[in-house]
Structure formats: structure tokens, C-alpha cells
Amino acid sequence: MMPLDNTNSRTSNLRVNRNILLIAIVVAIISVSGLTYFAALYLYQQAQVQTEVTTRNLARSIEQNISEVVGSIDQALLNTSDEFARQQSTGKINDHQLNLFMQRQLRRHEHLAYILATNERGDVVYGSDVLTTRNNIADRDYFIALRDNSDADVLLTRLLLGRIYKKWVWIFVRRLNKQDGRFAGVVFAGIFADKLGESFSKYQLDRGDSIVLRDADLGIIARQVFGRDNTFLPTDKTISEAFRQALKSSPMGATYASGASSIDGVNRTHSFRRNEKYGFIVNVGVSGEHEFLQWRRLALIGLVLVGFFVIAASAFAWLLLRSWYAHERNLDGVLVSQRALAESEEKFHSLFCSMSEGVALHRLIRNLDGKAIDYEIIEVNPSFVAQTGLSRELVVGKSASQVYNLEVAPFLDKYVRVAEGGEAIQFEECFEQLEKDFLIHVSSPKLDHFATVFEDITERKKWQKSQSENLQKLELQYQQIVKLQEQLMLQVLRDPLTGLHNRRFMDEALMKELARAKRENYSLSLIMLDLDFFKRVNDTYGHAVGDQVLITLSKHLRAHARESDIVCRYGGEEFLVAMPHMTPEQAFRKIDSLRQIIAQTPVMYGSIPISITISAGVASFPENGDDIDALLRLADNAMYQSKHDGRNRVSLSK
Structure with a gap:
């Protein structure tokens, strides 16, 4: 007969092992739940980051677009001033020719409502259209400021209620001089504020998102709240407390959450940028509903999977305990049988049969x-x-x-x-x-x-097999979800037309690459390039050919990029290339070589060759600065210098 102390020892070991296994199952449930929680927290933080990146990108894009519009308007005013000076040099102002010249300036700028000029008394005598009554603006503060300052050579901007068109107008003014330098009047142009606000709707933001344009003194010029009432008071300087604090800590641009202090009570993530040259401020507010909706969907999937895991683990533990207890009962029965056999054959037989x-x-x-x-x-x-x-x-x-x-x-x-x-x-x-x-x-x-x-245990084995198959199915579903997440992330970070990285990817990658360049002390060059006369290609051959031109340029960029280079479509016909370990001179030679190849390789439209050229600008760390926004701005300025110098060339930032 088996010794009773050995049997008791084995029973005790089984119970210890059972408790250890139960503890392991509980630890597994807690671990999976904890991992799911931290994964959901990480995804929530990523949704916040994506919302902030979206607002920064939109603010930067809108600020650049408005800056280009203001710059082009200023150029129109300068052109008119030059034409005025030219006609004065002939001894007489030809009203008809000057009016025609101003009409041509107006037609070239789709944003302008009008362009007009006055004499030294403030009478509006020249204009892009025929005025039935004379208007005098001698009492306007901008007229007085330019009249009383003989050295004034600046562009003045104001938002005011126009006398001529009886609408709120963002006005731009420059001084006109006679040949001897005396005051001859002003030339001014205007953009209707309501049309400017309506133009913001092209950005297709979500309901409740907002775009606000303010002047240098924080007065509202234009405002667009998507899907809601856009009523606002022009020149209103009311701002949220969060915006006020952000301006105080970073006057040129920052990202912040408006919270309860928002001027319309809507909580948004805001990014604002102040234009260095003209002083206006663009403020973009995004609720982030789309990003957080994706987060809630993923969190719900994770919660469902954890729920299934907890249920399956609990069921497994329950069945295991049931089997273990049955096992222990069986051993106890054997022990009782052995004792009964030792005491009495009859008692053993009774127990054996029962x-x-x-x-x-x-x-x-x-x-x-x-x-x-x-x-x-x-x-x-x-x-x-x-x-x-x-x-x-x-x-x-x-x-x-x-x-x-x-x-x-x-x-x-x-x-x-x-x-x-x-x-x-x-x-x-x-x-x-x-x-x-x-x-x-x-x-x-x-x-x-x-x-x-x-x-x-036939039924239990069948159940275990069924549970194992269910767990395998859950694992397969989880892997499919992970794969789908990876595919969605790839789509978010790629431009669908060219296959290049998009600005969202570039914004994050540039921050990391610049930090690495600072840490490891190597050069990082940024090249901003733009297709010359791309609008002419679209207007002449259609957008399908324009898309083919963009794809061809993308192929050139990929073919001549190093493995370490980062190439993205920055927007429209603009592209950005980041070149680690490249000095400004090396980057200049690299992109200039590519520029020549592109100029010599026309895009075929059927049997018609379409010649394309690019203008590019180069800015580098550490030579031109150590801030991404500053480097991007310098590269963009250098690119526009290339365009100004005749296009189809590369310029280094100075």
C-alpha cells in the first residue's frame, strides 16, 4: 500500500500548484488590462498631437497664402506708384492711361475689390472703375500719416468701413510723390472683409472649427466658423485668456487650448502665427473631433478584446478549478480507499463499489x-x-x-x-x-x-478545443486590426497622388532630424522647390496633365534622393527635400544638377513635349539658424528669390 504521508504531500503540492496557476491567470488579466489602458492612453496622446500638428500646418499655410496676397497687392501699389512717377516725368498725368494701367493691376489680383488713387487734396481721381461722384479721404488717418511724413515709404494697412462701397474693407495704402518729392496723394487698394472670410471655407474643416484673421493690434479682419453662425464685429479686439497668455509667452506664434475662455464658448486646439513682414495674425482653431473619433473606435475595439480575454480566462480558470477540485476529490477518494483497504476488506469493497x-x-x-x-x-x-x-x-x-x-x-x-x-x-x-x-x-x-x-473528460476536452479555436480566431482578428492600423497610418503620412511623404509626416520628421543634427553636430539642408508656371500648364492642358507633371517631378526627386534624404510634397506644386549631412554648397550643387536634368527632360503630352522647370531655395542648419520654422521660411524666401531672378534657378539663403 502507498504510504499515506506521500499521498498527503502530493495532494498538498497539487493545491500549491493550483493556487500558483490561479495567481498567474489573475496577473495575466491585470497585465492585459494594464497594457490596453496604456495603449489607449498612448493613442489618445497621439490624437492630441495630430490635432496640434493640423492646426500648426493650417496656420502656417494660411499665413503664407495671405502674406503672398498682401505682397502681390503691395507690388500692384508700387507698380501704380512707378507708373504715376513715369507719367509725371513726361510733364503731365494722362488720366486715361493711368486708369487703364490700374485696371490691369486690378485684373491681375483676383482678391482685390478695387484700386484707386487720390490727388494731394485727398480727392479720389484715379481708379479701376469710373466713379460717378467724387470722394475725399483727406480726413482718413492713413492719408494724414502719409501726407505729413515725406520719408514714408511703407505699406499701411487698415480695416475700415469704406465710404465708396459702404462695406468693411481691408485697405492697403502707399504714398505718391511729385518729382520734387512733395506729396502728390496716395494709391490704395482694398479687399472686402466678408469675401476674405468666405475664402477660408476652401480649407474644408469640421463643424465648429474656426479661422480668424486679425490685424497687428488684434482687431478682427475676417472670421470663419465652419458649420456655425459667423456673426462678428469687425475690428473687435476681444480674445480668450488662453490666447492672451500664448501671445505673451510667444508673440510670433504658438499652439494652445482655448478651454472655457474661448470667445464663442467652444473648446478648440488653436495655433496662431504672426506675419513678420506685415504684422497680421492668423489663428486656426480645430476641435479634433475626427482624430478623437478614431481614438474612441480603437479604444472600443481594445476594450472588447480585453473583455473577451477576461471572459475566456475566467471561464478557463473556472473549468480548471472545477477539474482540479475533481482531481483532488479523486485523490482523496483513492486515499480513503487505501485506508479502508488497510482497515477492512469489506469496508474497501463497499467504498470501491460506491x-x-x-x-x-x-x-x-x-x-x-x-x-x-x-x-x-x-x-x-x-x-x-x-x-x-x-x-x-x-x-x-x-x-x-x-x-x-x-x-x-x-x-x-x-x-x-x-x-x-x-x-x-x-x-x-x-x-x-x-x-x-x-x-x-x-x-x-x-x-x-x-x-x-x-x-x-470527453466533454471537457471538446470544450477546451472549442476555446482554443476561439482564442486563435481572436488572435487572428487582433493581428488584422494591427495590420489595418499600420495601413491607415501609412495612408495618413503619404500624398495620394505622388506617393511622397506629406506635410504631416515632414513636420514630425524634420523635428526629429534637426534634433539629431544638433545632437551629433552635422549639417542639415532644407530645399524648397516649386514648379515654374504650373498654373499655365493646368490652364493649357488640363489638370490630368498637371497631375502627370507632378508625378514626373516626384519620380525625379525620388530617383536622385539618397536613402537618408526625406522628400515630401509640401503643397500644390511645392516640394520639400531634407538632406542630412549636406552643407549649403553641397545641397546647392545637388539640387542644381537635378534642376538641369528636369529642364532637359520634357513631359510628353501625346506627341507634344511639355517643358518644365523648377525654382528652388536652400537653407541649412547651422549656417542659417537652428529653428525648423525659421529654416523653412528662409528656404521659402530663397525659392521666391529664384523666381524673382527669372525662375529655373537655385538660390542659397543669405
Whole structure:
């Protein structure tokens, strides 16, 4: 008979192992829940970052566009001033010719509502259209400021209620001089504020998002709130407390959250930029609803997956406990049987017959050489008969190979090990003859004898198999979700037409690349380039050909870029290339070589070759500064210098 202290020790070990496994399952549930929480937190932070990047990019783009518009208007005023001076040099102002000249200036600037000029008394006498009544603006502060300052050579801007057109106008004014330098009047042009606000709608922001244009003194010039009432008071200088603090800490531009202090009560993420040359401020506010909607969807998916995992793990733990407790009960039953057998054969027989598990007693059968070749079934209990369907008369006193009609008795090697060694074992096996799965406990009361306790686990095995298949399906779904997330992230960071990186990717990549250049002390050059006369290509051949020109230029950029270079479509026909480890001179030679190749390689439109050229500007760290926004602005200025100098050339930032 097996020693009772050994049996108790094994039972105690089973309970310890059971508790360890339960603790492991609880730790796994907590770990998965924690990882999911931190993943959701990370995605939330990424949604915030994406919202901030969107507002910064929009503010920068709108500020640049308005700056270009103001610059072109100023050029029109300068052109008119030059024409006025030219006609004065002939001895007389030709009203008709000057009016025609101003009409041509007006037609070249789609944003302008009018362009007019006065004499030294403030009478509006020259203009882009015929005025039926004379107007005098001598009392306007801008007229007085330019009249009283003989050295004034500046562009004055104001938002005021026009006398001529009775509408709020953003006006731009320059002084006119006589040949001897005396005051001859002013030339001024205007943009209707409501038309300027309507032009912001092209940016297609979400409902509640806003774009506000303010003058240097913070007065509102134009305002657009998407999907909501746009009522506002022109020149109103009311701003939120958050905007006020951001201006105080960073007057030229910053990103902040408006919170409850927003002037219309809507909480947005804002970015503003002040134009260095003209002083106006562009403020873009985005609610970030689209980014946070994506975050909520991903968080919900993660919550559902964690829920499934917790349910599956809890069910597994419950079944495991149930099986373990059953296992422990079986061992307790065997222990009771052993004690009963030691005390009384009759008591043993009663217990043996009353057990719910199938029990069989066996004796090894050996050949003449002493080798175990089979085993005899000595006794079985009623539960064994019920589980196997084999009657007691059919099995008792017969060998296992005879009962089960096999050449080798089932599990003979395991039974021999227990009967000879004396240490109990348990194992699970599928008994193919009965088409059932059993958990079999084997112990040896004395040498060459062993007892088997059969627990029918057929249904449990089927359930475990089903759970395993479900877990595999969940894992496959999770992998598909991860793959979909990667594909979505790739689409967000690529320009769909050219396949190049877009500005969102470039904004993040440039910050990292500049930080690395500062840390490792190497040069970083930025090249801003633009297709010359691209609008003419679109107008002449259509946008499909224009797209092909953009794709061809993108292929040239990719083909001549190094692996470490970062190439992106910056917007429209503008492209940006970041070249690590490139000095300004090296970057100049690189892009100038590419410029020549592009100029010599026309794009074919059927049998018609379309020649394209580019203008480019180069700005580098550390030569031109250590701030990304400053480097981008310098590269952009250098590019416009190339255009100003005749296009199809590269300029270095000075």
C-alpha cells in the first residue's frame, strides 16, 4: 500500500500548484488590462498631437497664402506708384492711361475689390472703375500719416468701413510723390472683409472649427466658423485668456487650448502665427473631433478584446478549478480507499463499489524472462462498467489485450512504471476503442499490482478545443486590426497622388532630424522647390496633365534622393527635400544638377513635349539658424528669390 504521508504531500503540492496557476491567470488579466489602458492612453496622446500638428500646418499655410496676397497687392501699389512717377516725368498725368494701367493691376489680383488713387487734396481721381461722384479721404488717418511724413515709404494697412462701397474693407495704402518729392496723394487698394472670410471655407474643416484673421493690434479682419453662425464685429479686439497668455509667452506664434475662455464658448486646439513682414495674425482653431473619433473606435475595439480575454480566462480558470477540485476529490477518494483497504476488506469493497469514478484493479503478467507483457484485470467497480460499457463478467480475470482485442495492452509501459516504481501518476488519453477521453490516475498498492481511476473528460476536452479555436480566431482578428492600423497610418503620412511623404509626416520628421543634427553636430539642408508656371500648364492642358507633371517631378526627386534624404510634397506644386549631412554648397550643387536634368527632360503630352522647370531655395542648419520654422521660411524666401531672378534657378539663403 502507498504510504499515506506521500499521498498527503502530493495532494498538498497539487493545491500549491493550483493556487500558483490561479495567481498567474489573475496577473495575466491585470497585465492585459494594464497594457490596453496604456495603449489607449498612448493613442489618445497621439490624437492630441495630430490635432496640434493640423492646426500648426493650417496656420502656417494660411499665413503664407495671405502674406503672398498682401505682397502681390503691395507690388500692384508700387507698380501704380512707378507708373504715376513715369507719367509725371513726361510733364503731365494722362488720366486715361493711368486708369487703364490700374485696371490691369486690378485684373491681375483676383482678391482685390478695387484700386484707386487720390490727388494731394485727398480727392479720389484715379481708379479701376469710373466713379460717378467724387470722394475725399483727406480726413482718413492713413492719408494724414502719409501726407505729413515725406520719408514714408511703407505699406499701411487698415480695416475700415469704406465710404465708396459702404462695406468693411481691408485697405492697403502707399504714398505718391511729385518729382520734387512733395506729396502728390496716395494709391490704395482694398479687399472686402466678408469675401476674405468666405475664402477660408476652401480649407474644408469640421463643424465648429474656426479661422480668424486679425490685424497687428488684434482687431478682427475676417472670421470663419465652419458649420456655425459667423456673426462678428469687425475690428473687435476681444480674445480668450488662453490666447492672451500664448501671445505673451510667444508673440510670433504658438499652439494652445482655448478651454472655457474661448470667445464663442467652444473648446478648440488653436495655433496662431504672426506675419513678420506685415504684422497680421492668423489663428486656426480645430476641435479634433475626427482624430478623437478614431481614438474612441480603437479604444472600443481594445476594450472588447480585453473583455473577451477576461471572459475566456475566467471561464478557463473556472473549468480548471472545477477539474482540479475533481482531481483532488479523486485523490482523496483513492486515499480513503487505501485506508479502508488497510482497515477492512469489506469496508474497501463497499467504498470501491460506491465510487463515482471508474476504478479497476490490475496485476502485471510477465513472461518466463520476467518481462511484463500484459496485465490482468482483477476487479472493476460499477462506475467502470458504466463508463466503458464493458460488463464485469466480460473483463474480470482476463488480460487487457484480450478484453480490448489488441496485440499490446493499452498504456502498458506507463502501468509497468507505476507497478514497479510505486509512485502514482496521472495522464490524459483518448481511448479510441471507446471513442472517449479519460483522465487516468494510476497508483500501486504493492509490487506488480496497480489501481486505475478513470474520469471521463470527453466533454471537457471538446470544450477546451472549442476555446482554443476561439482564442486563435481572436488572435487572428487582433493581428488584422494591427495590420489595418499600420495601413491607415501609412495612408495618413503619404500624398495620394505622388506617393511622397506629406506635410504631416515632414513636420514630425524634420523635428526629429534637426534634433539629431544638433545632437551629433552635422549639417542639415532644407530645399524648397516649386514648379515654374504650373498654373499655365493646368490652364493649357488640363489638370490630368498637371497631375502627370507632378508625378514626373516626384519620380525625379525620388530617383536622385539618397536613402537618408526625406522628400515630401509640401503643397500644390511645392516640394520639400531634407538632406542630412549636406552643407549649403553641397545641397546647392545637388539640387542644381537635378534642376538641369528636369529642364532637359520634357513631359510628353501625346506627341507634344511639355517643358518644365523648377525654382528652388536652400537653407541649412547651422549656417542659417537652428529653428525648423525659421529654416523653412528662409528656404521659402530663397525659392521666391529664384523666381524673382527669372525662375529655373537655385538660390542659397543669405
